Amino acid sequence: xxxxxxxxxxxxxxxxxxxxxxxxxxxxxxxxxxxxxxxxxxxxxxxxxxxxxxxxxxxxxxxxxxxxxxxxxxxx
Numbered sequence: 001x002x003x004x005x006x007x008x009x010x011x012x013x014x015x016x017x018x019x020x021x022x023x024x025x026x027x028x029x030x031x032x033x034x035x036x037x038x039x040x041x042x043x044x045x046x047x048x049x050x051x052x053x054x055x056x057x058x059x060x061x062x063x064x065x066x067x068x069x070x071x072x073x074x075x076x
Contacts, residue, residue, distance in 0.1 A: 016042035019071045023047065026069055032061040040066070 019042045027033045027040075036058065038051035047066050053059050 016045070019045070019047060019069070022071070023066050023069045026065050027062070030061065030065060032058050033065065036062070038062055045071070 020040045023040045023042075027036070027038060033053070036051060036053050038049055038053070041048045041050070049062060049066055051062075053062060
C-alpha cells in the first residue's frame with residue numbers, strides 16, 4: 001500500500017516545522033508505523049503524508065496519528 005497524498009488542515013497557529021516534528025516523533029514511537037518510509041510535509045498548517053506502508057491498517061494508523069497530533073507549541 002501507499003500513502004500518496006493525505007492532506008488534512010491542522011488547527012492552531014503553530015509553525016509548520018513544529019507540526020512536522022511532532023508527527024514524525026509520534027511515528028517513531030508507534031509500533032505500527034515506526035520504520036516506515038512516510039514523509040511528512042506541512043505547509044500553512046496543511047499536513048501532507050507521502051510514502052509506503054504494508055497494509056491498510058498501517059495507512060489508517062499513519063493518518064490517525066497525523067490527524068490527532070496536537071499542533072500547539074508548548075511554552076518553554
